[in-house]
Amino acid sequence: MSTEKSFLSFVVLLLLCLPFGSTAPSRPTASSDNIYYLSLGDSFAAGVKPIAPNETITPAYSYADALYELLLLKKDYNNLKLIKYGCSGATSDDIVSLDKCNQENPKYSQLDQVINFMKSNRGLVKFVTINIGVNDFHRYRNDKDIDGCFSKILKNISNNLTDIIIPKLKEAGGEGVRYAASTYFQRSTNDLDDLLVKIYSENGFRVADIRSVFGTNGDPAEFKRRVCLYTNSCNKHNNSHPNVEGSRAIGSEYDKELGPFD
Ligand SMILES: *[C@@H]1O[C@H](CO)[C@@H](O)[C@H](O)[C@H]1NC(C)=O
Ligand SMILES: *[C@@H]1O[C@H](CO)[C@@H](O)[C@H](O)[C@H]1NC(C)=O
Ligand SMILES: *[C@@H]1O[C@H](CO)[C@@H](O)[C@H](O)[C@H]1NC(C)=O
Ligand SMILES: *[C@@H]1O[C@H](CO)[C@@H](O)[C@H](O)[C@H]1NC(C)=O
Numbered sequence: 001m002s003t004e005k006s007f008l009s010f011v012v013l014l015l016l017c018l019p020f021g022s023t024a025p026s027r028p029t030a031s032s033d034n035i036y037y038l039s040l041g042d043s044f045a046a047g048v049k050p051i052a053p054n055e056t057i058t059p060a061y062s063y064a065d066a067l068y069e070l071l072l073l074k075k076d077y078n079n080l081k082l083i084k085y086g087c088s089g090a091t092s093d094d095i096v097s098l099d100k101c102n103q104e105n106p107k108y109s110q111l112d113q114v115i116n117f118m119k120s121n122r123g124l125v126k127f128v129t130i131n132i133g134v135n136d137f138h139r140y141r142n143d144k145d146i147d148g149c150f151s152k153i154l155k156n157i158s159n160n161l162t163d164i165i166i167p168k169l170k171e172a173g174g175e176g177v178r179y180a181a182s183t184y185f186q187r188s189t190n191d192l193d194d195l196l197v198k199i200y201s202e203n204g205f206r207v208a209d210i211r212s213v214f215g216t217n218g219d220p221a222e223f224k225r226r227v228c229l230y231t232n233s234c235n236k237h238n239n240s241h242p243n244v245e246g247s248r249a250i251g252s253e254y255d256k257e258l259g260p261f262d
Contacts (some may be wrong), residue, residue, distance in 0.1 A: 065247065068251075076262065128179050162203065183210055213226070213253050
């Protein structure tokens with residue numbers, strides 16, 4: 001159906017923007033003088049910066065960096081450190097079992113790294129955010145039967161989040177952690193985004209539904225204006241990832257959801 005077709009072209013577009021010039025994320029070791037915000041996810045969490053035609057740098061400034069800047073300003077969080085685990089191209093099952101950005105040990109998944117960090121630094125992790133799901137569709141990009149697979153892919157994303165990712169994060173982090181997650185923003189990802197909002201909110205995560213940032217389901221002209229403002233889709237880079245302005249707008253949406261703060 002047409003929504004699904006346009007979803008697929010969006011997915012292909014994201015894929016084309018992926019793995020040029022990637023560098024290993026920096027993952028500092030803990031110090032008990034600090035408290036931590038851990039960010040998991042895909043290219044939106046990692047950040048993607050276009051630098052030339054078909055050439056991008058990742059990791060780069062993302063909503064995680066923007067949210068971190070906002071959190072640092074609050075009382076009690078001036079010793080907060082951000083650790084970004086996000087990896088461009090990650091799928092929901094990668095979160096569980098693979099980290100292609102972890103060159104030394106690709107089998108040490110984002111989820112396992114975060115769980116181990118929380119377990120060995122009890123009480124020091126204050127915030128965990130995640131966004132994941134859209135890349136689960138990439139592996140079907142050449143599949144003529146994408147329409148038939150669509151609901152099965154959603155089901156698998158749902159299972160991965162509900163049965164594995166969310167309960168393991170909550171078990172490892174305990175009561176002292178504020179968890180938040182976000183959606184995507186394209187009209188073509190509405191079904192996925194509705195599902196993500198439902199799953200996260202039913203499981204005690206705050207949700208930054210960033211469709212409100214982009215006005216996804218409102219006036220089409222306004223939506224287009226915001227896509228041009230908040231991504232590099234409309235300039236010479238033709239890259240659909242959030243730019244610095246978009247990252248700040250998304251980070252601010254997370255900040256609102258994570259509150260109240262003293
Ligand atoms: C932008 O990139 C997409 C996907 O690579 C391509 O289909 C489209 O033609 C490009 N648009 C422009 C204006 O270059
Ligand atoms: C960018 O990639 C697209 C799709 O692979 C290709 O058609 C286009 O020629 C490339 N542009 C440049 C400047 O390399
Ligand atoms: C969903 O998960 C099942 C079980 O691992 C797998 O067999 C199936 O191929 C997956 N479906 C899709 C559409 O990825
Ligand atoms: C997670 O997603 C992968 C890929 O779609 C699938 O093979 C696997 O079965 C899913 N896990 C669960 C618990 O459904």
